[in-house]
Amino acid sequence: xxxTLLQVEDLHTQFFTSRGVVRAVxxxxxHIDAGETLGVVGESGCGKTITAxxxxxLVPDPGRIVSGRILFRGNDVVKMDDEEIRDFRGNDVxxxxxxxxxxLNPVTRIGPQxxxxxxxxxxxxxxxxxxxxxxxxTRVRVPSAERRARDYPxxxxxxxxxxxxxxMGLSNEPSLLIADEPTTALDVTVQAQIIQLMKQLxxxxxxxxxxxxxxxxxxxxxxxxxxxxxxxxxxxxGPVEQIFRSPQHPYTWSLLRSVPRVDEARKDRLxxxxxxxxxxxxxxxxxxxxxxxxxxxxxCKIEEPPLGEVDVExxxxxxxxxRNVSEQDIAAAKTSALSVDAARxxxxxxxxxGGNPTA
Amino acid sequence: xxxxxxxxxxxxxxDPIILRVQDVYKHFPIAGFGGLAVRAVxxxxxEIRRGEALGLVGESGCGKSTLAxxxxxxxxxxxxxIFFEGQEITAMRGRRLRRMRRKMxxxxxxxxxxLDPRMTVGDIIQEPLDNFDIGTGKERQRRVQELLxxxxxxxxxxxxxxxxxxxxxxxxxxxxxxxAVNPSFIVCDEAVSALDVSIQAxxxxxxxxxxxxxxxxxxxxxxxxxxxxxxxDRIAVMYLGKVVETADRNDIYDHGQHPYTKALLSSxxxxxxxxxxxxxxINLKGEIPSPVNPPSGCRFHTRCxxxxxxxxxxxxxxxxEPHGQPDQLAACHFPGEx
Numbered sequence: 001x002x003x004t005l006l007q008v009e010d011l012h013t014q015f016f017t018s019r020g021v022v023r024a025v026x027x028x029x030x031h032i033d034a035g036e037t038l039g040v041v042g043e044s045g046c047g048k049t050i051t052a053x054x055x056x057x058l059v060p061d062p063g064r065i066v067s068g069r070i071l072f073r074g075n076d077v078v079k080m081d082d083e084e085i086r087d088f089r090g091n092d093v094x095x096x097x098x099x100x101x102x103x104l105n106p107v108t109r110i111g112p113q114x115x116x117x118x119x120x121x122x123x124x125x126x127x128x129x130x131x132x133x134x135x136x137x138t139r140v141r142v143p144s145a146e147r148r149a150r151d152y153p154x155x156x157x158x159x160x161x162x163x164x165x166x167x168m169g170l171s172n173e174p175s176l177l178i179a180d181e182p183t184t185a186l187d188v189t190v191q192a193q194i195i196q197l198m199k200q201l202x203x204x205x206x207x208x209x210x211x212x213x214x215x216x217x218x219x220x221x222x223x224x225x226x227x228x229x230x231x232x233x234x235x236x237x238g239p240v241e242q243i244f245r246s247p248q249h250p251y252t253w254s255l256l257r258s259v260p261r262v263d264e265a266r267k268d269r270l271x272x273x274x275x276x277x278x279x280x281x282x283x284x285x286x287x288x289x290x291x292x293x294x295x296x297x298x299x300c301k302i303e304e305p306p307l308g309e310v311d312v313e314x315x316x317x318x319x320x321x322x323r324n325v326s327e328q329d330i331a332a333a334k335t336s337a338l339s340v341d342a343a344r345x346x347x348x349x350x351x352x353x354g355g356n357p358t359a
Numbered sequence: 360x361x362x363x364x365x366x367x368x369x370x371x372x373x374d375p376i377i378l379r380v381q382d383v384y385k386h387f388p389i390a391g392f393g394g395l396a397v398r399a400v401x402x403x404x405x406e407i408r409r410g411e412a413l414g415l416v417g418e419s420g421c422g423k424s425t426l427a428x429x430x431x432x433x434x435x436x437x438x439x440x441i442f443f444e445g446q447e448i449t450a451m452r453g454r455r456l457r458r459m460r461r462k463m464x465x466x467x468x469x470x471x472x473x474l475d476p477r478m479t480v481g482d483i484i485q486e487p488l489d490n491f492d493i494g495t496g497k498e499r500q501r502r503v504q505e506l507l508x509x510x511x512x513x514x515x516x517x518x519x520x521x522x523x524x525x526x527x528x529x530x531x532x533x534x535x536x537x538x539a540v541n542p543s544f545i546v547c548d549e550a551v552s553a554l555d556v557s558i559q560a561x562x563x564x565x566x567x568x569x570x571x572x573x574x575x576x577x578x579x580x581x582x583x584x585x586x587x588x589x590x591x592d593r594i595a596v597m598y599l600g601k602v603v604e605t606a607d608r609n610d611i612y613d614h615g616q617h618p619y620t621k622a623l624l625s626s627x628x629x630x631x632x633x634x635x636x637x638x639x640x641i642n643l644k645g646e647i648p649s650p651v652n653p654p655s656g657c658r659f660h661t662r663c664x665x666x667x668x669x670x671x672x673x674x675x676x677x678x679x680e681p682h683g684q685p686d687q688l689a690a691c692h693f694p695g696e697x
Contacts, residue, residue, distance in 0.1 A: 043555040157646050187418040188582060192626035192640035214556055217585075217628035221635045240632045258560035260589030262627045263612060263634065269564050270589070273557035276525055 002033035005176055005208050006055070011068035013047075013054045020281040024050040024063065026232035029307075032176065037202055037209040039219035039240070041255070042229035045277055048212045051229070052178050055210075056095060057085050072176075090121030094169035098181040100161035104153040110137075110164050111149030118171045129171075136167040140197060159190035163197065170201065180212045195221055216256055220244060228252045231278050231288035234307060238314030248316040248323060250293050257334075271334055287319070294333035295320050374445050377544060377576050378407040378430065383439030383449075385425050389651070398650050399425040401600035402439075404679065407544075412570065412577040414591030414608070416584050416623070420647060421597040423580050427546050430578065431463050432456055443544070461491050464537035468549035470529030474521040480507075480532055481517030487539045506535040510565060527558035534565065538573070546578045551586060563590060584627050588612070593686075596620045599658045600650055602679060606687040616682045616689035618663050618697040641697065657692065665696050 013025035025047045032038045040048045053059050055070055057077060070077040072092060080088060097103045105113055111133045118129040137145035140163040153161060162182060169177055179198070183191040199222060202209055211222055219226050219240060226243050228236040228251065236249040247253045257271035275292045278284055284291050290300040299319050307317045383403050386396035400422045407413045415423050428434040430441060432448050441449045448459055464487075467473040474483055481503050488499045504514035510531040521529055530550065537545055547566065551559045563586065570577060581587045587594065588608050595605040596619065604617040615621045622641040629635055643662045648654055656673040660666040666673070671692050681687065682694040 043557060159646070188584065188626045189418060189622060189640075189643050192628075193642060195628065196640065196642070215628075216556075216630040217635075220630050220632040221628035244630070244632050255556060256630060258556050259630055260563075260585045261629055261631070262585040262588055262624060263629050269567070270560035272560035272564055274561075276527070276558075 002036065004031050005034045005036075005073065006032045006210075007069075007071040008051070008055065009069040009071070011051065011054055011070065012066040013050050013059055013063055014066050015063040017062060017281070022281045023232050023283065024280060025054060026280075026283075028068075028229070028232070028234055030227050030234060030237065032208050032210055034175065035202070035206045035208055036225065037211065037223045039223035039226040040210060040212045040229060041214060041216060041219055041226060043214055043277055045280070046229045047232040047280075048229050049180055052095065052180055052210065052212055055178065056089055056093060058095075087121070090117070091123060091172050092174055093176045093178060094172065094174040095178040095180065096162070096165045096169045096182050098184050100158060100165050100185070101153075103165060104161060106153050108152075109149070110151055110153060110156065113153075114149075114164070114168045114171055117168050121172055123172050132171065133167075136171055137164070139170070139201070140164070140167045141193075142167070157190075158186050159193060162186060162190075162194055166194075166197065166201070170205070170207070173205075174207065176208045176210065178210045178212070181214070182211070183218065184213070184215070198222060216244075216259060217261075228255070231283055232280055233288060233317065235289065235318070236314075236316040237307075238311065242311060242314050246311070246323070248310045248314065248321045249289075249318045250295050250320070250322060250325075251289050252316075253322050254294070254333075269334065287317070295322075295325050295329060375408055376406050377409040377444060378578075379442040380405050380426075380430065381440045381442070383426075383429060383441060384437045385422075385429055385434065386437045395651055398600050398653060400429060400436075401650075401653070403597075403600070403602050405595055405602055405605065407576060407578060409543075409576055410574050411592040412579060412590055414579045414581070414587035414594045415597060416581065416587050416594060417597035418582065418623075418647060420599075420650065422600040422650070423597050424548055426597070427465070427548050427578065427580050431465055431546055432460065433465075457491075461540045462542050463544040463546065464540065464542040465546045465548065466530075466533050466537050466550045469553055470526050470533055471521075471553075473533055474529055476521055479518050479520055480524075483521070483532060484517075484535045484539055487536060491540055493540065502539065503535075506538055509538065509569070510535045511561075525558075526554055527561055530554060530558075530562050531565065534562075534569070538569065541573075542575070544576045544578070546580070548580045549582070550579075552581060552583060559586070566590065584624060596623065599647065599653050601658060601690065603659065603691070604687075604689040605679075606684065606689075610684040610687055614683050614687070614695075616687065616694035617659075617691045618665055619659050620689075621697045622664075657690070665693055667692070 008028060008030050011025055011028045015022040015024055028051055042048050054065055059065060065078055077088060114133045114136060115129040118124040119126055124132060133149050134145045137149055142148050142160060142163050156164060183194050186194060201207060213219060223240050226240050227234055230251050236252045247256055254271050254273045260270060273292050278288060286302050287300040287304055290296045297320060305317050305319045307315045310316045310321060381404055383400060385400040386398050388396045403426060417423050429436050436449050440447055443459060451459060484503045484506055485499050488494060488502060503517055507514045507516060512528060512531055551562050554562060569575060579587050579590050591608050593605060593607055594611045595602050598619050604620045612624055615624060622643050625640045641664060645662050648661055654661045656675055657677050660668045660672040677690045677692050679688045679690045682689040
């Protein structure tokens with residue numbers, strides 16, 4: 001059994017807006033073991049980024065961690081004072097963001113920027129930091145690193161900038177790297193290079209990784225375990241292969257079938273999830289997914305299911321579970337996204353109507 | 360559907376090729392650099408058949424969006440000809456071009472930027488009808504409601520403003536606007552890229568339904584090959600201003616002839632961890648060269664894993680010729696060798 005590096009327990013992060021309290025993260029528990037790669041997936045607004053920012057205590061105003069514990073090697077991040085949290089951010093955890101264009105300082109050369117991240121945390125002397133820059137850039141496979149360290153960010157391409165960001169993230173040898181959509185802004189061939197790089201770094205350095213993404217394929221390629229989030233909650237969690245082979249929560253199931261696969265030439269209809277994600281300042285009663293769920297039963301509308309064990313190391317928050325859904329209902333769900341023709345024949349509105357517009 | 364509005368598709372023999380692009384160039388001169396130009400589209404020929412969906416893929420900067428703008432006559436070509444329904448649009452001006460535009464519409468990437476925030480949804484969808492002076496006021500209003508229903512929105516939403524809708528709903532409004540004038544050809548430039556996965560599936564299904572319903576011809580431009588392959592009958596791959604391969608959607612993955620096609624397809628992860636473990640992306644060396652001064656010979660030779668350079672690949676430019684499966688063209692000296 002690997003050592004637990006990070007343990008998030010019943011985390012609640014809320015935003016206090018003029019329109020009410022938005023429960024962005026609503027009782028999330030998850031853990032990451034040392035050296036492990038964990039994927040956190042869900043659509044925009046499901047709370048995955050806010051969970052990551054909460055771990056770093058970087059939740060923007062008017063948001064606040066309301067309750068819960070974030071234990072990193074047994075120390076509660078929520079209770080750390082300013083000095084401790086600074087030390088934690090620099091030395092234990094690093095985060096890389098989606099857009100490498102906006103996260104680098106445009107008027108400072110790449111080398112000194114990476115140096116600064118090392119000297120700021122007083123872990124390395126300025127001299128040592130300087131020599132480490134070239135080493136780090138080489139590690140993330142930036143060609144002719146010594147020369148490129150003297151370039152400004154605008155002289156780097158998108159992929160190279162993301163490499164520089166990763167180098168900066170690794171500069172203080174963190175034991176956990178949080179990557180928020182690290183490849184979304186990149187072209188596919190560059191994306192493949194970055195994914196490969198992250199795999200290699202995980203192997204070579206043993207850095208644990210938390211990958212936040214909406215891209216299921218990326219999780220399949222990079223992660224060992226996956227947490228699926230919906231409306232600020234964990235709805236399913238388990239080993240990647242198990243989740244992909246036999247998802248038990250209808251949301252996970254739909255998510256996996258809503259994306260076309262490049263290696264398949266079938267022209268089946270995609271499973272589309274009807275409606276929109278709920279407004280987190282006024283979530284629906286019962287299971288948060290029930291208004292959009294194709295397999296909803298009465299109980300789902302009243303009582304929220306707990307996160308229950310469904311298989312070895314796999315948990316899901318559902319009263320129904322996919323294994324109890326009949327073949328017939330599954331087939332019906334696949335076609336429930338009615339075509340225009342079918343809708344007309346049945347005199348039904350087209351099933352994919354996107355809910356009510358927000359007022 | 361108002362019968363009078365539909366184009367009569369009867370007795371007259373219909374050309375199976377709806378759009379023909381013949382050796383088209385678009386160079387953007389760089390001011391102050393005497394004669395230097397960005398060669399965004401640099402000699403492209405392709406055909407789109409009536410009723411098919413052609414997917415156009417390639418990485419950023421390969422010229423796919425410029426080509427779309429040339430095809431819809433939003434940009435004048437530097438050289439070459441484009442024929443739409445047998446008529447040369449590259450030679451058209453004024454009223455004739457306007458009439459032609461009614462038959463080709465575009466759906467854009469960003470549903471937040473492509474709808475005027477100060478117009479109501481009704482006005483947005485009605486605008487093309489006003490522009491082309493189609494029907495009376497009453498008829499136009501009826502048509503707007505019909506279009507809203509068609510794209511899966513509540514027909515009573517006409518008085519609402521774009522900000523009241525989600526991204527997916529706005530994209531539906533954009534689609535309704537494109538359909539308003541009964542076009543036969545629709546260009547979708549990254550039409551689903553900005554949407555969340557579950558919403559993306561809704562829009563993809565809608566686009567497929569509409570194609571069947573109205574016998575539309577689509578040109579899909581996207582960087583997401585999985586989406587393009589799902590939506591298209593045929594795929595064209597662009598690299599640095601040139602089409603390097605075209606093939607049937609069924610052949611492109613297993614029988615891709617051009618090394619770039621192979622590399623592009625192998626780069627995309629598959630949502631299946633078991634399959635993923637056995638896949639290895641073909642890594643391309645270096646970066647996309649500048650379109651101002653593209654490499655000699657085959658433009659891909661600087662990054663190609665099998666290039667004979669110096670040699671034939673760096674000296675002779677390969678032409679788009681039949682290779683591999685029927686109906687497949689590739690511009691490579693060593694097709695199928697990767």
